[in-house]
Amino acid sequence: MKKELDYMSQRVIQRKLNRRDFLGRASALGMSAAAAGTLLSTAAHAAGPVKGGTIKIAVSGGSATDSLDPALSTNTTMTTITRMWGQPLVELGETGGLDNIIAEEFSASPDAKIWTFKIRQGISFSNGQPLTADDVLATMERHAGEESKSGALGILRGIKDMRVDNGSFVLELESANADLPYLLSDYHLMIQPNGGKDNPTAAIGTGPYMIKEHEAGVRTVFERNPHAWLDTMGHAESVELLAINDDTARMSAIQSGQVHIANRVPPKVASLVARARGVEVRSTPGPGHYVFIMHANTAPFDNKDLRMALKYGINRQEMVDKILFGYGSVGNDTPINASYPFYSEMEQREYDPEKAAHHLKASGHEGSVLLRTSDNSFPGAPDAAALFQQSAGAAGINLEIKREPNDGYWSEVWNKQPFCTSYWSGRATQDAMFSTAYLSTADWNDTRFFNEQFDQLLVAARGELDDTKRQGMYADLNMILNQEGGLICPMFNDFVDATTDDVAGWADTKGFDIMNNYAPAKMWLVG
């Protein structure tokens, strides 16, 4: 029977037998539908990519106000669209490290201040124009310029000089940064002809696809880029992307087979979605975390004992179980988890009402502590706040919860009020994460964390090219945040996506959800 099934599954992959017939015959041979489906998807994966067909994908986050300029891309829908037509210099590898894309190779000077990216020869943009190092330079100039509104402006600060040197792009930094290549994998930094200075929204790049139709916040249709050069992507003949923000609508689209891939499965319904025929729920660990943030310089949170009391007063495992429904892992009051390149283990802080009560007493704080929350600070935030209230209450801490409106939460509450719920999507490296939110001078220092020792160590780690030493430094930085910081990080959320068994080629990937937003470009249709 095994042989017959194998033969039949090969026939399906070669498109000589359709999937429905295969499942029918497999069940006639006494195999359960689920087992037959698994057999088929394993076989499809093993057989390798199939060309052709149209992949349909439903993605959240899109809005009628979105611009096609990669500099302005702010949500999953736009990031996914950008990755279809564009390519960065380097990209996060599926299992870690970096893959060279537009850059053929890169190297650093020993002081990690001068970086040289050798630009790949013989590749062209989708309009046929050959890509040169000058295009790379122009792209970086546009994003780093004075007038730039680019989301990548922050990571391109501190550049002393950029130039083209004999087919290579050279970046000279004011101070050392061993992570520079990671930063350049940022999703805004798609290489465009002349850097997109002439027409930033043209969506012309070197990616596997070109945009055929686009209505912002509604639908985008892609067709294969005839000049595509990277054969690990672009298997489907065309891709249709639907922007669907309503969770239920997105889930019913995948359950009814209207799309092959959907992102952001709400953890609450993930087990129900997985029960639909032919739908598989994919859970990938990521750097995103749901947090409670205190301003460490504002009363009463300027008192380290009160911060400690709150850190011991939260039940992390309960949050993972009840807020993430198990699709996640516990946090340790730092923004870093195992998905970062130089991660090292640190003793886990547990829920301990006695220690919490001890620190509360030591802090001398009287009365309640006001916690602000809203539904959009992270999914289930008001529920998480209520759980926190309960667990802290057991330690004698009186948490008062104030529910704020979704509208204006990010402008009026987050980074303004001293204690609130929030969300971080994480960054590619420790340095990027710490520099974005925990360095004294960070734009988004949302815990008002000003620690000289931390700042110095962070800058030193940035210039350290010895990986072992760097790992040690990041462990120390983590420990400082864990002890002194204003961050209470109870949980890291997994990315939960769904695919149907009409597509194959899924691989858990570092970065963002749906295979770091590459799923429609890297997956292929079967049967």
Next chain:
Amino acid sequence: MHLALKLVAQRLALGLLLLLAVSVLIFAGTQILPGDVAQSILGQSATPEALANLRRDMGLNEPAVSRYFSWLGGALTGDLGTALTSGADISKSIGSRLGNTVFLAGVAAVIAIPLAILLGLLAVRYRERWPDKLISAVTLASISLPEFFIGYVLILIFAVNLGWFPSVATVYDGMGFLDRLSVVILPALTLTMVVLAHMMRMTRAAILNVMQSAYIETAELKGLSGLQVIARHAFPNAIAPIVNVVMLNLAYLVVGVVVVEVVFVYPGMGQYLVDHVSKRDVPVVQACGLIFAAVYIGLNMVADIVSILANPRLRHPK
């Protein structure tokens, strides 16, 4: 005919005046929103120079009155300005969204209005008997359920379980008419269930009111059948209140369907407005407000005019 014409002209003038007043309200409303438009576009990290530049570019330094008139002048000539967020031409992008909304409303109306009136007539014919009670019970039940719930139930049955219609009603340029129709059928059905009861009950009440009249008794004495009496003699005289409620519901179908658009991912005006409100894109919000107001006032005006023309005493004054 003279009196009726005069009344119609009066209605038209009143409608235009009302629209003008609404435009003042919309403009004033967006001006007194907390915070400055330039500030909300640039966000918290805005530098004073950038703010000053943007204010100048947007003409925010002009007095409000002159800004109002230049905005109104633009709107009258079809120029609604450009969106702050994407820089797109508002008239153009609203055009296709409005088209979508009108299409969905149209399909829903084509199903709902004849159905409501027919059910209303049947309810009168069999009043206080089981068909009347059944019709009332079913339509009242469907209006009592929130529309997102009806939408999800329809999706579960017809899209997920039976697979007859798509759950996602994305329409786009260049889509064939029949494809479009099959895509909007579920949202149109949802809307039908939401507006049906109101129109049906009003038809029933209006006709029942007329049924008390002496001429109905005469018609019955002539030996006409029940339905004939209702359709030929009662219905024409109950048209004014029915048209009123039909127009009210039509206006609702155009301006009040945000929830259904979200549930079915339909690219209409509601979703477009919500996207821009959340980004504080004031010109788009103003434009949408003006269009919604125009639709509302326009349809009510039509209802008024129809009731004037349907009144024989006004058509043939002594």
